[in-house]
Amino acid sequence: MTDFAPRHLGPDDDAVARMLEVVGYPSLDAMVDAVVPESIRRREPLALTPVPDESAALARVRALADRNTVVTSLIGGGYYGTVTPNVILRNVLENPAWYTAYTPYQPEISQGRLEALLNFQTMVAELTGLDLANASLLDEATAAAEAMTLARRRSKVAGATFFVDAECHPQVIEVVETRAEPLGIKVVAGDPHTDLGAHEVFGVLLAYPGTHGGVADHRATAAAAKEAGAVVCATADLLALTLLTPPGEWGADVVVGSAQRFGVPMGYGGPHAGFMAVSDDLKRSLPGRLVGVSVDAQGDRALRLALQTREQHIRREKATSNICTAQVLLAVMAAMYATYHGPDGLRAIADRVQRLTAAARGALVANGFRTTADTFFDTVTLRVPGDADRIVAAALAEGLNLRRVSADEVGFSLDETTTPEVVVRLLAAFGIAATVDELDLGAPSGLPAALRRTGDVLTHPTFHRYHSETEMMRYLRRLADMDLALDRTMIPLGSCTMKLNAAAEMIPITWPEFAHLHPFAPADQAAGYRQLVDELEAALVEITGYDAVSFQPNAGSQGELAGLLAIRAYHRDRGDTSREVCLIPDSAHGTNAASAVMAGMRVVVVGTDDHGNVDMDDLRAKVDEHGDRVAAVMVTYPSTHGVFEEGIVELCRIVHDAGGQVYVDGANLNALVGLARPGDFGADVSHLNLHKTFCIPHGGGGPGVGPVAVRSHLAPYLPGHRLFPTHPDSGAPGPNGGVGAVSAAPFGSAVILPIPWMYVTMMGDRLQRATELAILSANYVAARLSPHYPVLYTGSHGLVAHECILDLRPIEKATGITNEDVAKRLIDHGFHAPTMSFPVPGTLMVEPTESESLAELDRFCDAMIEIKGEIDRVGAGEWPADDNPLVNAPHTAPVVGGDDWDHPYPRSLAGWPGGRPGHDGVEWKYWPPVGRIDGGYGDRNLVCSCPPVEDLAE
Template identity: 60%
Template sequence: MLMQSARPLGELENTTEFIARHIGIEEADEQHMLSAIGETSRRALIDSIVPRSIARKNPMKLPAAATEAAALAELRRIANRNQVFKSFIGQGYHGTYTPGVILRNVLENPAWYTAYTPYQAEISQGRMEALLNFQTMVCDLTGMPIANASMLDEATAAAEAMTLAKRSVKSKSNTFIVAGDCHPQTIEVVQTRAKPLGIEVVLANSAPEWDRALSGDYFAVLAQYPSTSGRIDDLRADVQKVHAKQAAFIVAADLLAMTLLVPPGEFGADIAVGTTQRFGMPMGAGGPHAAYMACRDELKRSLPGRLVGVSVDTHGNPAYRLALQTREQHIRREKATSNICTAQVLPAVIASMYAVYHGPQGLRRIAQRVASYTAILARGLEQLGYPPRPGGAFDTLSLHTGAETEAIAARARSKHANLRVYFEEYLCISLDETTTRDDIQLLWSLFAKPGHAMPDFAKFEKGIEPLIPAELRRTSDYLTHPVFNTHHSETGMLRYIRALSDKDLALDRSMIPLGSCTMKLNATSEMIPITWPEFAHVHPFAPQDQLQGYAELDEQLRAWLCEATGYAGISLQPNAGSQGEYAGLLAIKAFHESKGQGHRNICLIPSSAHGTNPASAQMVGMQVVVTACDANGNVDLADLQAKCEQHSANLSCVMITYPSTHGVFEMQVKELCALVHKHGGRVYVDGANMNALVGVAAPGEFGGDVSHLNLHKTFCIPHGGGGPGVGPVCVVEDLVPFLPGHNSGGLVGHKVGAVSAAPLGNAAVLPISWMYCRMMGAEGLKQATEVAILSANYISARLRDHYPTLYASANGHVAHECILDLRPMKEASGVTAEDVAKRLIDYGFHAPTLSFPVPGTLMVEPTESETLDELDRFIAAMIAIREEIRRVERGEWPQDDNPLKHAPHTAASLLKGEWPHAYPREVGAAVLDERRHAKYWPPVGRVDNVYGDRNLFCSCVPMSAYE
């Protein structure tokens, strides 16, 4: 037996072990990669790429890296500071049960949470079927003909509905009427959105005010159904009044209630919005939850967000794809109708699976149980001398408690329950799927006077009738499609979920080399805490002393992100990158207004910028002026200077992405910032490419005034098939007072207002980024950045002889991504960048970003998480495809009959009796020997996009529709 010398204890207590698990490149790999690039060390490579003028002088001040076990233990201590009370607050957030088969096999399954947005339809059929189920569920329950594939939250959905109505109706008014009995957070977000657009929001806080408002001039109205205080209003006559004014009627509807109530579509509503949170997604202190938007058919081409449609593939088989306005902000830019380019896909999938699992009868049973408990609660409260306010009820009762209000609320808290104080003299009580008989007894005990006889539950329950007005009870069917009436056993549901996930490519199968999208490891230890009850089951508007764990998490994560970015202050409220952009521009606008310079409204944006940039500028009422880029893709400083001088008096800001959208560190970024500041403008640095900056350079130090971050990119929150995300907005010192926030819930004085429904936005996924930072530490985060840059340069160097990199620095290097130029091949072979993208599917890869930012190119971003083996496998696939293109160029295969033009190849197409193509079947199969056992077979052939838009189906359709 060999004796080993003793090792120092410090080596055995390796606190940096997670860093090596997150970063896929080992030391020996690094030397091989540097040799291919032509550099001697990683330090030399970084110094040759990142301008020395912006390089960080001091390391980030972060806690030292912790092991996975230590970080989880520390986070558990923080989580334990939250108090999980029984919530009767309501206000759009409810207790719910996530069925175990969905919790384990969707929410906790990397096949679902590591998938990307379904822009490549052929490898996204599973999640798009789930989203089509979501759209069908929303259409059926609201009675509307078309719905999108989810929105960020109910409040922002209402704000988007307001702008959808504004551009769609004949009324020329700028007035938007909102019922005062809408959820308060919805009212706040609508007011924030309306102000920069010049829309006047009129709140109608009583029935007389509502009637007076509807007799006036307006372009749309918004009503809650049932209202936030529980009342169920008959809105049918109001809809007729509104339509007579050539205005739109928007209804914020509770989907569970819609199983029992006449849905908005049946009484003439134009738009319906709401949340699907109570369909199996925990409250999570506010998110993530999938909101919905549905509308009349005439509005479908203006509907914001994503829309999944049904088309056919090249073999004539049904296939799903994103339809119509998908990513329209990248095409229409400042003329876009919305800046939203994300959704809440993972929560939407969970909501749709909840409906599939329970089916129409199951949902109705849950709703009837909630409504029956509400009626029993009302009977007992009336017996105790607290009759609920009239107006019917589904799940929420409103009681006038006057001077006793706070005392009763305090008594509830002493028994670990939360009631909602409403307008100081009222208490609201909301029930949900998790309400029990013991809960009803507890609620009665809160109102019982000493010596007062308690109500008898058994006495009330016989023949109890819900408090829903007879004329508003639903009679129409819903969820009649077979998918909602088939998978009700756990075995059936398990197999359905597995069948859908098997159709998709996610990070659990292979590298996803999407440029600008940063598909990096979402470590299991980072994911574990999101389902802890202390994070998952707290209400966003619970008293602050019950949310101390979230407060500590928020404070620590903001401090760490400030260290990473060099900024003075951060808000975590924006729940998407697009919202972060929007909030940042609102802060700039509010700053100028505070200085008496509200006329500054010119936003300079380089032509290479992300499409969300000009769309966001338009949303805050700014005028976009495009500045030129030079031949290398850099901002043309001469043109920028000319535009700054031309618009000096009215210059508000410039929006740049750094490193640039073209994947290059521009050398003169400090000079650019100084130039804009000289003319009184502020500098917005888009944080989409922070994975190339953390620990290496900080936007807040080299001249940026505002940035948003994508925590679902750089800081490891999974993309979840296209959402959830978090888009914190970071600012310098003098902009801190203008960060977004609620003016309720203890947060006061915000000059910008709320941009999301919940104070902490998608709070439940913040532990993921906390864990990532805590386990990586300053050195680990810096190393991740450097290895991401190393990996991108390795791919660029290895593919140089096959696909030239379009943009690079003077020494030939790139940042964390490289744009491969495929345009020269088209003339010689007829092969397009899209053909290469589809052919990569045959080789088992998600395609890189296609034709953005330059048409006819592929933008590749490998991230630091990939191993050298996986990088080499991708490189081998790209080289093999290039050899196939050369065979077309040489005339060995026809331009219209080669493996690229017919990609991707399904197993069924390769097994057909006759093989009509000029290339062999085995070439079509594209099996790499070393991965033969792991071959991915796409479920459909190439999808026909044009057919899908011309024959638009956006809900579940029977197969007979294709016959």
């Protein structure tokens, strides 16, 4: 029997005793009592009974998986069967070197995933025919909404109307409408070729191909729209674009879509990598992350995030998007799928899909069926007056799911997994008897001759080299070896909770019963998913003290937006339409303010005091000033400064007395589980970062899940979804009402929900122990480092919550050494840096989590203390301020091993700080692949796709 909790929790009882001695408390209970205010402390244990044995928990989730029915899906509509090459499945999706990595904000130790993302950007840019693409967005629907707001910013048309092609997928149209309404944007859906001229629009979204299968020629429409001043956007299918003229060639300024069918399973809706590509003149309006090419300290080529990175933290309520994450792990998979198959392989897959579709359509037309369009790539919609239900049932009897468009229309979409035998079964559902040999695989193509792609695509050598499994395996290993992820070292990032992603938690996500379901499959085929969702919801309700949870938001930022939209809808439903002020402390996470603006609210900033707490006097003054215009307050608890604020109950009372709602950002829930519940101490709504507190991997910057949890009065306003009815067996509100969809799939990134389900199931009420050890670990680090680096904020007993902020500003003032210098020197020690300059410039925020052992905590503290010793030598004048181990860090192997060395410190200190490891230490040395990167150079000389071959030759 393998008891999970001791495997998840780093410090054992002996380590806890030693840590408590350093912190200065006789017991863990005594320390927690001193940290957590009594006014919010929950004394009852969590009503969660653990299934401690990993095998037993896996057997339980296996039983849930068995309740799902995997039926061959021909539903389409943006989700398709695909084959994940095993070399990518094993070496990326199932490889902790990839799934435990953090967002590449420290580029020197992220070159592998940055190269993979650059491949993704290059792939998308070339296939869409545009100048550059970002490093992925959350899904196709939210990418379309981002395209709408980009168009609004850049168009000079005075009106506020956005035209959407009715041939866009229904979920795309719904999310666009959800996002448009609070911004005062009017969305008109129709036929762009006949209806667009009747409207003055700032932007148009064209479908290519359409959801019902047609491949429209948009050239004249795009030209007319641009002539009228509109920004032309398009949704596109990457596989179809291997055969179709790219939208950038027929006039699109922005192209969005999903890379799901490039090797990423449907997963009942996600996660999948959305994409956005833009023309060069829109590059500085591009939302999300962008990988660019720069140089390092030695002048060698190096990659980094460019331009838009974390703009929310800089521009806050003036940010143009609240997106602060991506779908990196899935973008890497899609990019590697394209790399592995190459342009010829992708075209072969697309051509096979097209030929099978043509064969199926030809047989149907020959037997008297009428289609809704004469053109097609992989999708055909048929007119079957009054007969749709019978045909759908007949297809199900053949083991196929068709798309029921209406009582009079059915559709099917073929994909990479479709075989001729599947086509024969499809025809049988329509009453047509055929054999594989009778299929006409030479039937005329459904692609218009004028829109056939010409010229080469994916020309970079990367897409031509790695077609054997040997080469691909080595390429993936080489990229992974460039990076530091959680599989190598502690990642002590404050605010981002880089917890263990246990193997037992990860195992179920690749099971076919979870991985291969279409999000719009009949509800009875997903009974296991719904039971898992219901059980996870019940656990989160118990943990948070709320009453209902929606899992639809597929990132924390989208959970924020959904929560604020619920508050807005609640006020409007009560007639309080003037409530539009959102109070936000100046210490808040940058997405808070950006989300509030996107929800149609006006941000009013509340100050913080010298201790990092919300300034209660300023809060009262702002509430008095804005009165019945106050809609909500957004606070992070424990605070962004890493402190349990004593005044949180009073804060909730003040805002409630003014008629507002309290939004508690759940980013720091890892310090609350089992000890306090937001729903008990006054909060009305929170988003929960499942990729933080509940162990979903960060994946190099995504996937994430940001479910929104609410009190009962806000439950009717949770996100809805037109394509999914309320589940009849669930007592909680179904995902069909509320404020409209906030992501493409009804349950967001559903395939990774088994991960937090496994974590909660195996931990049960021992989740409280995890919280206590997270708090203890942070206070242990603070106690060890406070003699060397001032700890900026503490609570009333001199203790921190689950993270601590180290103040390097006095050090910089005295020596010139910055927090960035310390961060880069930590790389020489084999560590990822803590969070830099958030929430306070010039600081480092450390969060060790409960999963790190005392030995690893000590290794980190020892490295930080040794670095402080080096800073002191700079301060004493022993080393020049402009030539010392810190400002030159990180040191690469070529630098340390090179023939030239003219620095005033020895090579051994540069490359092996702390001495070469022996038998009692860590017996490996991480060498960063590049030196310190020149970020300014990368922004001034923006290159965001794979460099040309001639540049590589240079």
